[in-house]
Structure formats: C-alpha cells, structure tokens
Amino acid sequence: MIVAERKPIKEILAMVADFKKILLVGCKGCVTVCNAGGTKEVGILASALKIARKKEGNPIEIDEMTLERQCDPEYIDQLEEPLKNNNYDAVLSMACSVGPQFIARRYDNILVYPTLNTCFMGGALEHGVWAEFCQGCGNCIIHHFGGLCPIARCSKSLMNGPCGGSAGGKCEVSPDIDCVWHLIYDRMKQLGKLDQLREIFPIKDWSTSRDGGPRKIVREDLKK
Amino acid sequence: MPDFEPKIILFYCQFCPDKGINSACASNISMPSNFRKIRIPCTGTVDILHLMHALEAGADGVFVLACKEGDCHNETGNIKAQKRITYVRKLMEDIGLEPERVGIYYFNSSQGPSLKNITQEILEKISELGPSPLGLSEAA
Numbered sequence: 001m002i003v004a005e006r007k008p009i010k011e012i013l014a015m016v017a018d019f020k021k022i023l024l025v026g027c028k029g030c031v032t033v034c035n036a037g038g039t040k041e042v043g044i045l046a047s048a049l050k051i052a053r054k055k056e057g058n059p060i061e062i063d064e065m066t067l068e069r070q071c072d073p074e075y076i077d078q079l080e081e082p083l084k085n086n087n088y089d090a091v092l093s094m095a096c097s098v099g100p101q102f103i104a105r106r107y108d109n110i111l112v113y114p115t116l117n118t119c120f121m122g123g124a125l126e127h128g129v130w131a132e133f134c135q136g137c138g139n140c141i142i143h144h145f146g147g148l149c150p151i152a153r154c155s156k157s158l159m160n161g162p163c164g165g166s167a168g169g170k171c172e173v174s175p176d177i178d179c180v181w182h183l184i185y186d187r188m189k190q191l192g193k194l195d196q197l198r199e200i201f202p203i204k205d206w207s208t209s210r211d212g213g214p215r216k217i218v219r220e221d222l223k224k
Numbered sequence: 225m226p227d228f229e230p231k232i233i234l235f236y237c238q239f240c241p242d243k244g245i246n247s248a249c250a251s252n253i254s255m256p257s258n259f260r261k262i263r264i265p266c267t268g269t270v271d272i273l274h275l276m277h278a279l280e281a282g283a284d285g286v287f288v289l290a291c292k293e294g295d296c297h298n299e300t301g302n303i304k305a306q307k308r309i310t311y312v313r314k315l316m317e318d319i320g321l322e323p324e325r326v327g328i329y330y331f332n333s334s335q336g337p338s339l340k341n342i343t344q345e346i347l348e349k350i351s352e353l354g355p356s357p358l359g360l361s362e363a364a
Contacts, residue, residue, distance in 0.1 A: 050280055
C-alpha cells in the first residue's frame with residue numbers, strides 16, 4: 001500500500017488561514033489502512049482545525065466526507081453534488097498525493113490542498129509501524145535476492161552485495177535500518193542458494209523507473 | 225477567577241475505577257457536581273475523537289480514570305488510553321491549547337478515599353488554567 005502521514009497541523013492551519021468553509025475529504029484506500037486519512041483521521045483533523053480556529057475567535061466550518069478511493073474518477077465524481085451545493089473556499093484531501101491531483105483534475109474551479117505527506121510503498125511491520133518495501137522501479141528483480149528488494153531496502157540500492165557500512169546486520173545510515181544484504185545473505189543461505197549470489201548482477205535498466213519520465217500503463221483489453 | 229466552575233468530562237472504566245468510586249461514595253466522598261462522568265466498558269475504548277469532541281464542545285478539562293497498570297481486565301486498555309491521551313496532548317500543544325486540559329489517572333477499587341485527592345488535583349489544575357479558550361464551557 002501507499003504509506004502516508006499527516007502534515008504538521010500548523011502547516012495545514014496556514015493553508016486554511018483565509019478560509020471560512022472547507023470540505024475535508026478522506027480516502028478508504030491505503031491511507032485508511034495506514035491510519036493517515038480514513039474517516040477517523042478526517043474527524044480528528046477536522047476537530048483539531050475547528051478547535052484551533054475557534055480558539056483564535058475565527059471559526060471555520062468543515063464538512064467531512066470519505067470517498068471509497070480518490071484514485072478512481074468515478075469516486076471523485078461523488079464530490080460534484082457537495083461542491084455544487086456548498087460554497088466551499090477549498091477542498092482539503094486526506095488521500096495520498098494522487099487524491100488531490102485527481103480532484104484538481106476533475107474540478108477546475110476549486111482550490112485543492114494536500115493534508116498528507118505521501119511517504120512510500122510499504123507494509124505494516126506491526127500495528128503502528130510501517131516500512132518501505134518497494135520503490136516502483138517498474139522491473140521487479142527480487143527473485144534474484146531471496147525475495148527481498150535491494151533497491152528499496154538498501155540505502156544505496158546496491159545489487160551486488162553490501163557496502164562497507166554494514167555492521168551487525170544494521171545499515172550505517174541508522175541502527176534502526178536492517179542491512180538488507182545481511183538479510184539476503186541469511187535467507188539465501190537458508191534456502192541453499194548462496195551460489196546464486198556469486199553471479200554479478202548486470203547494470204540495471206532504469207528506463208522502466210522514473211528515468212523514463214512519468215509512467216503510464218495502458219491495458220487495451222480493459223480500455224473503453 | 226472566583227466564579228469559575230470548571231466543566232470536567234471524566235471517562236471512567238466500569239471495573240476498578242467504578243468500584244473505587246462506589247467505595248468512595250460509601251465513605252461519603254462524592255464526585256464534585258461539575259464532573260460529568262461517563263462510564264465506559266474499558267478505557268481502551270476511549271477514542272481520540274471522544275477526547276477531541278469533548279474539548280471542541282468547550283469542556284475545560286477531559287480526563288480518564290483507568291485501572292492501574294497490570295489491572296486492566298482487557299490487559300492493555302489502560303495503556304492504549306495513555307497513548308491516546310499523549311497523542312491528544314501533543315495535538316493540543318501544536319494548536320496552542322493547554323495540553324494539561326487532558327489527562328489520565330489510575331485508580332483501583334481499594335483507593336476509594338483517594339478519589340477526593342484526584343478530583344481536587346484536577347480542579348486545581350483546571351482552575352489555574354482558567355476557562356477553556358473555546359468559550360463554550362456552558363455547552364459542555
């Protein structure tokens with residue numbers, strides 16, 4: 001999933017400083033799962049903003065809504081009625097960065113603001129802890145490394161063994177980061193595939209990654 | 225501020241704190257009338273939104289009375305409540321509202337008489353802070 005976290009409340013307060021009425025829109029997709037932008041987080045942010053503004057003697061009206069997803073046009077269409085029937089100064093999105101962009105793309109007459117920082121593609125290590133597992137390079141090669149990704153999980157994205165900074169299974173960047181090459185070695189040893197690591201991995205073709213500019217996938221079998 | 229009578233919302237667990245409150249009552253120690261008590265199944269059910277909405281409605285203070293560590297009937301309800309209180313306090317700090325308006329106390333069934341000390345401490349703390357700047361304490 002895409003993992004995100006809420007922007008600092010002061011940054012969001014500065015965004016809405018001149019507004020009297022806004023629509024705060026959550027997303028039931030990834031950001032609900034990572035507790036950043038679901039219905040509950042929309043409620044908490046709305047409450048915090050209202051408290052802050054009421055305290056300043058400058059109350060703000062906030063309507064709350066959570067869409068099934070903000071990365072599909074059919075759900076973004078559901079904002080049409082509320083936007084038509086209310087005189088909102090702006091829409092604040094609690095989705096990953098795709099959400100506010102989809103809203104801005106669909107409605108050209110309303111200001112749109114992001115309230116989350118989109119951080120990475122990852123998973124939950126435990127409740128409340130998420131880590132990066134994929135960098136979206138567009139050409140998955142993890143099967144060469146015991147199912148672990150040296151691109152997303154090695155600080156230097158090395159593909160032919162660890163650097164000199166690996167010590168005690170930890171990365172030199174931070175003791176909180178596991179050295180993925182240590183994990184790859186342990187796993188390949190357990191699988192009896194250490195020999196595979198002797199093969200030099202060729203220079204990766206990064207054209208499928210961001211080096212080729214913004215990416216797009218077209219499925220003719222699905223396209224209308 | 226002699227006329228200020230703080231409006232306090234108090235969430236309390238139906239297990240140890242409830243028994244403690246009953247035992248305090250048996251000793252003629254009653255909860256001050258400006259405490260609005262909300263009995264809940266476990267302090268682990270107190271959500272961040274409950275605390276925020278109480279503050280938003282103009283409560284001068286929002287507190288949780290939880291079982292002591294290790295006594296929670298659901299094992300970690302009181303620990304979860306503590307973490308949520310910490311979250312709300314940080315949020316309050318970020319938006320410039322006194323974080324001391326939110327807090328947690330631990331209380332068990334054998335501590336009935338100490339209820340007076342807890343309510344007194346809360347009242348003193350909130351009286352010192354003054355009315356909620358949201359200015360709606362009548363609505364709480």
